[in-house]
Amino acid sequence: MSVAIRLEQLLEESGAPFDVIDHPLAFTAQEEAASSHVSGRHWAKTVAVLIDGDPALAVLPATRRLDIEKLRRVVGTDSVEIAREAEFQDLYPDCELGAMPPFGELYGQRTFVDESLREEERIAFHAGDHRTAIEMSYTDFERLAEPVPADIAGPQRERV
Numbered sequence: 001m002s003v004a005i006r007l008e009q010l011l012e013e014s015g016a017p018f019d020v021i022d023h024p025l026a027f028t029a030q031e032e033a034a035s036s037h038v039s040g041r042h043w044a045k046t047v048a049v050l051i052d053g054d055p056a057l058a059v060l061p062a063t064r065r066l067d068i069e070k071l072r073r074v075v076g077t078d079s080v081e082i083a084r085e086a087e088f089q090d091l092y093p094d095c096e097l098g099a100m101p102p103f104g105e106l107y108g109q110r111t112f113v114d115e116s117l118r119e120e121e122r123i124a125f126h127a128g129d130h131r132t133a134i135e136m137s138y139t140d141f142e143r144l145a146e147p148v149p150a151d152i153a154g155p156q157r158e159r160v
Helices: 005-014 029-035 067-075 115-119 136-146
Strands: 019-023 044-051 054-061 065-066 080-082 110-114 122-127 132-137 148-150 153-156
Touching: 005 115, 005 132, 044 065, 054 065, 054 115, 065 067, 065 115, 067 110, 067 115, 067 148, 080 136, 110 115, 110 136, 122 136, 122 148, 132 136
Parallel strands: 054 110, 110 148
Antiparallel strands: 019 132, 044 054, 044 080, 065 153, 122 132
């Protein structure tokens, strides 16, 4: 696999500058950041969620965890949960399981981004598989993804 077809088309059509980073196989956001030589706070982790049963994406730094209660307050419903693999495996047909890029609009979904990522000059994220990442300016990401900015991350994760 490599860069997801929908993502590649969006990036090429937009003219936004970006870098493709090939890296060793990695599965967790922290592993992806490390194998890509990107700081965990710059790695945009994508979490599939269900909001009133509808899929959406929550995007936050790899160093943080999604705070479901905060997201519930943002969307104004108690029906928010992290999606299980069986619930989202078919939603991103051009991506490996769990390697979807943080562009919900490409898949007919809303995207929520944690406010802390907006402070970063550049971010990196899954490109559609567990061996490829995209790095680009946060400004271009926000312009293309049109995410809803919100405080949705929990406290900084401790390093192990």
